[in-house]
Amino acid sequence: MSKRSSFFKLDLLILSSLQSMDRYGYDITQFIKEHTDQTYDIKVGIMYPILYKLNEEGYISSYEKMFNGRPRIYYHLENKGIEYLNELIDEFTLGTQIVENFLALKGL
Numbered sequence: 189m190s191k192r193s194s195f196f197k198l199d200l201l202i203l204s205s206l207q208s209m210d211r212y213g214y215d216i217t218q219f220i221k222e223h224t225d226q227t228y229d230i231k232v233g234i235m236y237p238i239l240y241k242l243n244e245e246g247y248i249s250s251y252e253k254m255f256n257g258r259p260r261i262y263y264h265l266e267n268k269g270i271e272y273l274n275e276l277i278d279e280f281t282l283g284t285q286i287v288e289n290f291l292a293l294k295g296l
Contacts, residue, residue, distance in 0.1 A: 198238055199247075200280060201228060203273040206248060206265035213239065213261065239263060247272050 205211060205219045216239075217230050242248045247269030252259045265273075 197276060198228075198230060198234070199242065200273065200276040201230070202235065202238055202242065203247065203265060203269055203276070206263055206269070207273070210251075210262045210264045212263070216263070242269065 201220050201224070202216060205216050205223075211219060213232065213235060217232070217235055221229050239248070239250075243250055243263070245268075247266060249264045249266055250261050251264065253262055254260070
């Protein structure tokens, strides 16, 4: 785990939400909110910069699809994004283990 990285990133939730199907922005936020028992309610102003960054880095791609006569941007998880997601999961797992081990030292 690099010193500059936090072991939890919203990238992990966003990429995970795209594993089963392509989604548009609002759908991503609702999927995350629903599957985290309403714990993570990611605001649009936070999510879209992350989506743009993930898109620029090639982890996801986007395409436009018409819905009720209006364009909607869908996001698709690319192979490079699957690799990055697996790295994030490993980093999160390691970080969680480190914190759990530290908290187990209550008697010190």
